[in-house]
Amino acid sequence: MMRNKDDLNCLVCHAVVANSVKRCPNCNNPIYWRKPESLSRTWAYLMTAIILFFPANLLPITYTSYLGSAAQPDTILSSIILLWHHGSYLIASIIFIASILTPFIKIAILIYFLTHLEVHKKPIWQTKAYKFIHFIGRWSMIDVFVVALLNALINGQLAKIEAGLGIFAFAGVVIFTMLATESFDIRLLWDNYYDKNEKI
Amino acid sequence: MIYKKIILCPYCDSAYSKIPLKKGQIRLCDECHSVIDSAYPDFQVPLIFAITAFILFWIANTLPFIQLNLKGEQNIISIYSSIEALFKQDLNLLAILVCFLIIIIPAIYFATTIYAILSFHWQMKHELTRSFLFTMVKMTEWNMIEVYLVGLLVTLVKIMQMAEVYFLPAFWIFGALIICSLIVGFTFNLKDALFFWGADDAE
Numbered sequence: 531m532m533r534n535k536d537d538l539n540c541l542v543c544h545a546v547v548a549n550s551v552k553r554c555p556n557c558n559n560p561i562y563w564r565k566p567e568s569l570s571r572t573w574a575y576l577m578t579a580i581i582l583f584f585p586a587n588l589l590p591i592t593y594t595s596y597l598g599s600a601a602q603p604d605t606i607l608s609s610i611i612l613l614w615h616h617g618s619y620l621i622a623s624i625i626f627i628a629s630i631l632t633p634f635i636k637i638a639i640l641i642y643f644l645t646h647l648e649v650h651k652k653p654i655w656q657t658k659a660y661k662f663i664h665f666i667g668r669w670s671m672i673d674v675f676v677v678a679l680l681n682a683l684i685n686g687q688l689a690k691i692e693a694g695l696g697i698f699a700f701a702g703v704v705i706f707t708m709l710a711t712e713s714f715d716i717r718l719l720w721d722n723y724y725d726k727n728e729k730i
Numbered sequence: 731m732i733y734k735k736i737i738l739c740p741y742c743d744s745a746y747s748k749i750p751l752k753k754g755q756i757r758l759c760d761e762c763h764s765v766i767d768s769a770y771p772d773f774q775v776p777l778i779f780a781i782t783a784f785i786l787f788w789i790a791n792t793l794p795f796i797q798l799n800l801k802g803e804q805n806i807i808s809i810y811s812s813i814e815a816l817f818k819q820d821l822n823l824l825a826i827l828v829c830f831l832i833i834i835i836p837a838i839y840f841a842t843t844i845y846a847i848l849s850f851h852w853q854m855k856h857e858l859t860r861s862f863l864f865t866m867v868k869m870t871e872w873n874m875i876e877v878y879l880v881g882l883l884v885t886l887v888k889i890m891q892m893a894e895v896y897f898l899p900a901f902w903i904f905g906a907l908i909i910c911s912l913i914v915g916f917t918f919n920l921k922d923a924l925f926f927w928g929a930d931d932a933e
Contacts, residue, residue, distance in 0.1 A: 534745040539738035542864040543920030544766075546733040555732055557920045559864035596892075613888065621887050624880075657741050657762040671831065671874055675881030676888070678828045681819065682812035683796070684889060686803040693821055701827055708871070720742040720762075 533724060538563060565715040569644065575710035576640050582702040583633065589696035591677055596689045605696060606630060606673065629673040629700070636663045636707045640714060648726070653719040660716045667711055670704040673697070739766050773847050776918035780843040783910035787840060790907050791833065793900035796886070800893040808900065809833070831874040836911065839869050843918055850924045863920055870915050876908050 538547050540554040540561050547554065547561065554561045590603035604612065606629050613622040639659050649656070677697045684691040737746045739759040751757060751769040759766045791809045798805040807815070809832065816825035843866060849859045886895050 532745045534738050534743045537733065537736065537738065537745070539740060539743065540864075541740055542867045543925070544737070544740060545920075546736045546738050548731045548733070551731065554864065556860075556925060557863035557867070558861045616891065618887060621884055624884060652761065653742075654762055657764065661741070661764065668871060668874055669877055669880075671877045672881045672884060674824075675828065675832075675874075675878050676885045678816060678824055679812060679882060679885040680888070681821065681824075682807055682815035683798055683805060683885065684800070684893075685815060685819075686800060686805065688801055688803055689892065692819070693824060698823060701824070712871075716741050717743045 541565075564717060564721075565713060568713055568715040568718065569647075571713040572640065572644060572710050575706045575713060576637065576644070579633070579703050579706035579710060580637060582699045582706065583637065586633075586696055586700035586703050587630070589699065590694035591673070591696040591700065592680060593692045593694055594684075594689070595691075601690075601692070603694065606700065625673060625676075628670050632666055632670045633703050633707055636667060636711065639663055640707075640710055643714065643716075643719070647718060647722055649719050649723050650726075652723060653716070656719055657716055660711075660714070664711050667704070667708045670707075671701075674701045674704070737766050739764055770919050770921065771917050773851070773922050773924050776843060776914050777847045779910045779913045779917070780840050780847070783907055783914060784837075784840040784844060786903055786907040786910060787837060790900055790904040793898070793903070795898050795900035795904055796882075797896040797898055798889070798893050799896075806898075809904070831872060832878045835869055836873045836875055839866065839873050840911075840914070842866050843914060847924070860925075863925065866918075867920060870918075873911065873915070875911055879904070879908055 536549045538549055538551060538561050539545075540547065540557065540559050542559040543554060543557040545554055545556045549563075551561055553559065587606055590605050592604050592609065593601040594604065595601040606625075610622050610626050610630075613625070640663070643656060643660070674697060677693050680691040681693050735748050737748050737757075738744070739746075739762065741764045742759060742762040744759055744761045746757075746759075746766065748767070749757070751767060753769050753771075756765050756768040758764065794806040794808045794811070796807050798807075813825050813829050813833070816822075816828065842862070846859050846863060846866065848854075850856045889895070
């Protein structure tokens with residue numbers, strides 16, 4: 531094992547190229563030593579996601595009207611509580627994990643990384659956590675698809691479900707946290723560790 | 731200039747010299763335990779499944795796949811008509827987002843996968859194809875049809891209390907499409923010798 535000194539790694543096709551190359555000769559991906567402007571771009575996407583996180587959870591995502599009654603607004607949390615009371619524990623847990631826990635964990639972990647760039651031990655768990663939030667990111671979209679499908683399926687005289695503003699904010703949270711994860715470069719933590727500690 | 735004898739870990743930037751792997755083997759980074767090298771199946775597997783997925787895609791999108799009986803009111807939808815219904819209710823932004831994630835991006839993804847593999851295999855216009863190879867890997871993350879399937883199942887469980895739900899044949903085609911799409915996503919990789927053809931390399 532050696533620490534890489536000056537070769538570049540294409541993060542798309544994993545070709546290793548010389549330092550003078552601008553684009554990967556294999557797959558044409560723009561190629562850099564570290565992801566460009568990684569920290570400021572991650573902060574920008576993350577701030578957008580945090581701002582949208584409040585309307586996503588406070589505004590109603592659906593309005594349900596049944597047999598001509600007045601439309602009943604539901605936020606993400608209230609629809610989960612409703613499902614739990616109906617006895618759909620599995621579905622309630624899936625939506626809770628995908629829609630509330632996952633975005634929260636992603637935002638929390640990225641804020642932790644951005645404020646703890648100087649590491650004293652090898653950032654092994656940080657690397658694992660980063661890969662984990664990268665993997666689960668897209669699964670938060672479940673709730674957006676649920677609302678879109680409810681809208682299309684329950685759309686008659688008897689019952690009607692309409693999307694509320696909250697779902698747009700929520701879709702924004704998912705997209706911006708995915709972009710924030712993508713633009714953060716975990717190798718910066720390893721650079722900081724090796725700058726301070728062992729020289730290989 | 732591509733150095734073919736070196737591997738760099740994409741997460742911690744440790745350098746290793748390349749060792750040939752047997753089929754099915756993976757190699758982990760000593761420092762951060764990420765997968766740094768694996769013996770992928772060759773290009774025929776993603777090609778076959780991408781062609782299958784591309785054919786199933788059109789069937790699954792146009793044929794109705796869910797039937798819903800709500801106290802005498804009947805509603806039959808296909809993937810396409812569920813998005814059309816959103817446009818009719820003036821939820822354009824939501825409709826465009828869903829349309830991109832489950833129709834436009836998967837369609838482009840399967841089509842370009844087939845095109846890229848074939849154009850490199852027959853060496854037709856492959857230098858042109860090379861200019862967009864990286865976008866195909868970046869697209870994988872935004873191809874969300876398997877997330878859509880989970881969303882669909884959650885929706886159906888939600889409304890089963892008030893309506894009767896029937897799965898039509900196209901639903902099982904949609905299921906097969908997702909399996910093909912996942913296999914393409916896992917097996918398609920730009921490390922295949924196919925794509926290195928003609929790229930200038932160094933020892």
